[in-house]
Amino acid sequence: MDFQTRCVHVGVNKDGTFNSCTTPIYTSSTFYWDNLTTHRGFDYTRSGNPTRRALEENIASLEGGTDCRATATGMSAIHSAMFLFKPGDHIITGHDIYGGTFRLFYSVLTEQGLEFSFVDMQDLDNVRKAIKPNTKGIWIETPSNPLLRVVDIAGICGIAKQAGLTTIADNTFLSPYLQRPMELGVDVVVHSTTKYLNGHSDVVGGAVVTRDKERSERVAYIVNAIGQGCSPFDAWLVLRGIKTLGPRMEAHQKGAIELARFLDKHPKVERVYYPGLETHPQHALAKSQQKGFGAMLSFDVKGGRPEAERVLNNLQLFQLAESLGGVESLVEYPETMSHASMTLEARRAAGISERTIRVSVGIEHPADLIAGMSHALNKI
Numbered sequence: 001m002d003f004q005t006r007c008v009h010v011g012v013n014k015d016g017t018f019n020s021c022t023t024p025i026y027t028s029s030t031f032y033w034d035n036l037t038t039h040r041g042f043d044y045t046r047s048g049n050p051t052r053r054a055l056e057e058n059i060a061s062l063e064g065g066t067d068c069r070a071t072a073t074g075m076s077a078i079h080s081a082m083f084l085f086k087p088g089d090h091i092i093t094g095h096d097i098y099g100g101t102f103r104l105f106y107s108v109l110t111e112q113g114l115e116f117s118f119v120d121m122q123d124l125d126n127v128r129k130a131i132k133p134n135t136k137g138i139w140i141e142t143p144s145n146p147l148l149r150v151v152d153i154a155g156i157c158g159i160a161k162q163a164g165l166t167t168i169a170d171n172t173f174l175s176p177y178l179q180r181p182m183e184l185g186v187d188v189v190v191h192s193t194t195k196y197l198n199g200h201s202d203v204v205g206g207a208v209v210t211r212d213k214e215r216s217e218r219v220a221y222i223v224n225a226i227g228q229g230c231s232p233f234d235a236w237l238v239l240r241g242i243k244t245l246g247p248r249m250e251a252h253q254k255g256a257i258e259l260a261r262f263l264d265k266h267p268k269v270e271r272v273y274y275p276g277l278e279t280h281p282q283h284a285l286a287k288s289q290q291k292g293f294g295a296m297l298s299f300d301v302k303g304g305r306p307e308a309e310r311v312l313n314n315l316q317l318f319q320l321a322e323s324l325g326g327v328e329s330l331v332e333y334p335e336t337m338s339h340a341s342m343t344l345e346a347r348r349a350a351g352i353s354e355r356t357i358r359v360s361v362g363i364e365h366p367a368d369l370i371a372g373m374s375h376a377l378n379k380i
């Protein structure tokens with residue numbers, strides 16, 4: 001079945017009693033056993049739940065995996081996936097990953113005995129050079145957050161295969177509608193379903209998608225053992241959101257390219273970071289591994305923090321908020337918001353400055369988006 005058809009149908013039909021069109025929300029914490037050895041597929045909602053399972057089947061299909069575990073947040077999905085490694089293992093990742101992921105790796109998991117190298121993954125040689133005898137994995141986030149650098153997924157997977165490393169990709173920024181890392185060789189895909197998959201800014205959630213038996217079993221074991229699974233209601237909301245993923249992504253992208261072109265020409269803007277612009281240094285790579293360029297973009301205003309603040313304080317339509325991927329357009333300031341959990345040195349090394357503003361382009365009409373942005377830039 002075509003991708004969009006799978007968005008609407010896979011996993012959804014779970015009601016054998018009344019044949020309902022949408023998946024019922026099974027709020028039950030526990031399920032009756034028929035006898036000491038038999039139940040109807042679910043025994044306790046931490047371990048498994050029919051509504052959550054519907055979502056898991058759906059996302060696994062969209063990413064081209066064989067299994068998925070839907071978790072309470074994107075961070076819990078990332079944390080669960082990291083249990084594929086053991087203390088003493090070394091993992092290579094980008095120097096400009098999401099701030100919360102950086103914090104989890106740099107502070108929490110380093111204390112637990114994992115070791116990380118944060119490198120500029122645009123250059124595959126940096127990745128090759130970072131491999132050590134205890135390297136066990138490569139964490140990919142592409143396009144990166146917030147500067148939209150593109151990582152060559154197939155290139156990284158080639159390196160990983162040669163060295164026997166596990167590859168994990170955070171596919172939150174594009175969604176499987178626009179990028180399917182498993183088709184390029186990635187072993188595990190994670191999502192913050194809070195973003196495009198749900199798409200309506202009314203849930204936080206995550207997902208870990210796997211495609212081999214060993215890693216699937218390990219992730220399922222961990223999600224149950226630690227209690228990371230999402231609530232049935234949250235699963236239902238995400239499943240509902242995914243049904244319109246394709247049309248939403250198309251509308252998001254339409255606004256994003258128009259806004260990026262407007263910003264690119266604006267005299268008060270120093271630089272625009274959007275892989276859809278022909279001038280983006282990795283436009284060709286993005287074109288080759290993505291089905292579209294998505295709707296996240298960042299830009300540097302001319303000047304410094306006062307100019308950035310002036311823009312942020314004068315925007316119309318765009319609301320100041322962290323998060324992304326909802327139908328409404330948001331802006332945020334990585335320096336004090338999404339990337340405040342990175343150290344200052346790490347932010348600067350990643351190229352995040354006091355002039356940088358990140359935009360999540362919603363599905364509003366592009367003309368209204370441009371008018372709202374233009375109003376703010378004219379206040380500088």
Ligand SMILES: Cc1ncc(COP(=O)(O)O)c(C=O)c1O
Pocket residue numbers: 073074075076098100101141145170172173191192193194204205206323324
């Ligand atoms: C790329 C990326 N991955 C993971 C996360 C974490 O997701 P959550 O906030 O749902 O825990 C975020 C949150 O912004 C993100 O942008």
